[in-house]
Amino acid sequence: MPTFLVTDPAFLGYDSPDHPDSSKRLRGILDDLERRPLWREVSPLPARPVTHEELVAVHSPAMVDAVEKACQSGYGFIDADTPVSPETLVAAWAAAGGVLQAIDAVMREGGNAFCLVRPPGHHAGPDQAMAFCLFNNVAVGARYAQRRHGCARVAIIDWDIHHGNGTQDTFYTDGSVFYLSLHRSPYFPETGRSDETGTGPGAGCTLNIPLPFKTSREEYLAAFRRGLAAIEAFHPEFILVSAGFDAHRQDPIGGWCLETTDYATLTAAVTDLADRCCQGRVVSVLEGGYHPDALPESIANHLEALRKALPAA
Ligand SMILES: [Zn+2]
Structure with missing residues (x-):
C-alpha cells in the first residue's frame, strides 16, 4: 500500500518578503526529501483546485468571497500576518484541494498520505482568514471525507505548537468531528483552554491539552497518548493530522520541547491508532514549522514513519 505525497508547483509560486512561510521554506523541504531513498518509496500525487462548494x-460564502477578492485585488495583507496575492489564492485552492486528492487516494487504494502544502490552514475559521492561513485545509478535508466518502466520524489531531482555533471553531458544536490539540499555553492565539470541550451535540468532542513552556518531551508524549486514547473511544473512521513542526526545540517561532525523532514517535502512535480503528486511514497536512534544518528532518521522520506503518508494496 502506498504512502502518498501531495506536492504541486502552486505551493512554490507565491512569496512575501521576509515572511516565515516562504517558498524557500518549502523548497528546502523538497530538496532534502529528494536526496533521501524515501523519496522513491512514496507515491507522488498532484493537487487540484478545491471547489467553491467544498469550501x-x-x-x-462571505468569508470565501472576501478572501478571494482580497487575493485577486493584488498584493497586500488580509491581516497583520497573512499576505495575499493572486498567486497565493491559486496555492490556497490547491492546498485544500490537495488534501481532498489525498483523501480520495487513501479511500480508493488504502495507505496513508502527507500533504506538503502551503499556505497552512488551522487558524482559518468559518468566518475569517488568520495568521498565515486562508482556508482551513484540514477542516475542508474532514467535511469532504464525510460527504464524499460517508465517513460518519472523523478525528483531527493537531500537534502544531499553536492552538488550531479555526479548526476548533468549525466543529465546536458538531459532534461528528473530534478535535484534539496539544499546544503551548499561554501562547498565540490564546485559545484552547482545557475547559473548551465543545457544546451541544459537540460536547466532549474538543480536547485541548494546553501545556506550559517548561514541558518536557516525556510529559508531552504522555499527554499525546492520553489524547489519542480519547480519540480511540470516539471510533473515528478517518484521521487527519494538522502536522506543524514548530514545537521542535530549534524552531525560530515555537522553540519548544520536541526533538526531530519525536515526530516519528508521534506518527507511529497515530498510525497504530488508525490501524486499530480505521484501516490505517491517515492523511497528514503541513501546518507550521520554520527551522531550515530541523523542519526538513522532522518531516522526513514523519514521512518515514507513515511509510513504515504500511506493509511493503
Ligand atoms: Zn504553528
Missing part, C-alpha cells in the same frame, strides 16, 4: 462546507 463553503466549512467557510461562510
